[in-house]
Amino acid sequence: MDNLKILGTEEWCRFEEMGIPAIKARVDSGAKTSSIQANKIKVFSKGLEQWVRFEVNPLQDNRSISILCQAKLVDTRNVKSSQGISEERPVVKTHVNIGGNIQEIELTLANRDTMEYRMLLGREAINERYLVDPSKSFCQGDISDEELEIKYKPYMPEKSGLTIGLLASNPNLYSNKRIVEAGEMRGHKVVFLNVEHAYMKLDASTPEIRYRGGNILDKFDAVIPRIKPAVTFYGCALLRQFDTLGVYCLNSSDSISKSRDKLFASQLFSKNDIHIPTTGFAKSPMDTKDLIRMVNGAPLIIKLLESTQGKGVVLAETNKAAESVINAFKSVQTNxxxxxxxxxxxGQDIRCFVVNGKVVASMQRQAQKGEFRANIHQGGAASKIKITPEERKLAIKAAKVFDLAVAGVDIIRSNKGPLLLEVNSSPGLEGIENTTGKDIANIMIETIERKLKYSL
Incomplete structure (x- = not known):
């Protein structure tokens, strides 16, 4: 026991054979095997042996540094992750240097983009060599930020902008043109990607996204999703694939899916103590009369679950009219x-534009004469407004419920205080930029830069 060295809960590892000067590892005696972050994994033949080629991004939250590695493939093994999910991973052998002590260990190659550490050091690598003191870190030597920068200087690419994909359907929309313009003004390459022209290869070893014509989309740092409701399912599938490839998505597929399901969204609001107009949902026409009474009777709003931009929203001015409309929808199995x-x-409501947990702009919308709901897409008017602290808090909380980095939050003022109407995961920029004079497209690009730790 006396000759065993001490490890803390995190240590620096070096892999000279693979050209990795330093990578921070989480020491976990509860895990059997060690693993390292790897992507673009490709098995190939070298003489009579099988080898594997892969890329490692050794620094957390820094995809600009990528090291191409190769090693002899010794096994392919089913490994259970900390979430209890089994997956097949390639296994390689290589020498690791921990504080000047060099030993050969096995490493499984895994996508650890969502993990805090780019490497995990398991008990097979430390058995009979080390003791672990969970109260300490870097017992075998720490590396300062300055030292780390020197070590990785040869790997740092020349300063250039990010490559950002704009995942949408119409490149000529004001919002999409503004985002492209804002990105390019900040020195980035912004590529318009039509949702319906992209397709996926689902594979544990070499997942891909391809674009019409067969081009592989593998050079993107971030994706800005602006997915129209008609392609929500497919657009969210693409976002999950981008996430698998290690691309930062400004709004995640899960966030968008939740916000688009109006019934689920309303349930989430109630669960999180966010006040909305009293809302009802029922399946059977037998419950229609009580459903109407439950929301305080006519006049009342009837809206399709998939409605957007005011479409599919009806005002029923009497109980009889409401009953007729509700039962008509139910007769054709429409929720x-x-x-x-x-x-x-x-006829007024407030649109708050939330970016990265802050209300960056807000406007009041007024319905045109004869309409019951404000909608600038259908001729409504907009004006700049100063929202109350309570309204600001409501808008931020609503976006946070869905974990949306970008959201259009609609609020209505009532005798009971501000009420939440809905949260839009792909809010338009034209009305709010023109009304407030705020450069929201630029704020969105800045948010991506901060997330990826990019500086001009």
Whole structure:
């Protein structure tokens, strides 16, 4: 025991054979095998032997440094992750240097982009060599940020902008053109990607996204999703694939999916103590009368679950009219929500634009004469407004419920205080930029830069 060295819960490892000058590892005696972050894994033949080629991003939250490695493939093994998910991983052998002590260990190659550490040092690598003191870190020597920068200077690419994909459907929309313009103004390459022109290769070893014509989309640092409701399912599938490839998505597929499901969204709001107009949902026409009474009777709002930009939203001014409309929708198996009508709002609502947990702009929208709901897409008017602290808090909390980095949050003022109407995961920029004079597209690009630790 006396000759065993001490490890802390985290240590620096060096892999001279693979050309990795330093990588921070989480020491975990509860894990049997060691693993290292790897992507673009490709098995190939070298003489009569099988080898594996892969790329390692050794520094957390820094995809600009990528080291191409290769090693002899010794096994392919099913490994259970900390979430209990089994996956097949290539296994290689290589020498590791920990504080000047060199030994041969096995490493499984795994996608650790979502993990805090780029490497995990398991008990097979430390048995009979080390003791672990969980109260300490870097017992075998720490590396300062300055030293790390010197070690990785040869690997740092020449300063250039990010490559950002804009995943949408129409390149000519104001919002999409503004995002491209803002990105390019900050020195980045912004590529428009039509959702329906991209397709995926689902494979544990070499997952891919390809674009019409067969081009492989493997050079993107980030993706800005602006997915229209009609392609939500496919667009979110693409975002999951980009995430698998280690590409930062400004809004995640899970966030978008939740925000697009109006029933689920309403349930989440209730669960998180976010006040909304009283809302009802029922399946059977036998419950229609009580459903109407439950939301305080007519006038009331009837909306399709997949409605957007005011489409699929109906005002029923009497109980009889409401009953007829509700039962008509139900007769064709269409899911709807029935919602309390806030008369005192006088056709006004507030759109708050939330980016990275802050309200960066807000405007008041006024419905045109004869309409019950404000919608600038259908002729409504907009004006700049100063929101109250309570409204600001509500907007930020609503975006956070879905974990949306970018959100358009719609609020209505009522006698009961501010009420949340809905949260839009692909909010338009034209109305709010023109009304407030704020360069929101630029703020979105800056958010990506901060997330990827990119500086001009």
């Amino acid at each position: 709807i929500l029935v919602q309390e009508f806030i008369k005192e709002a006088n």
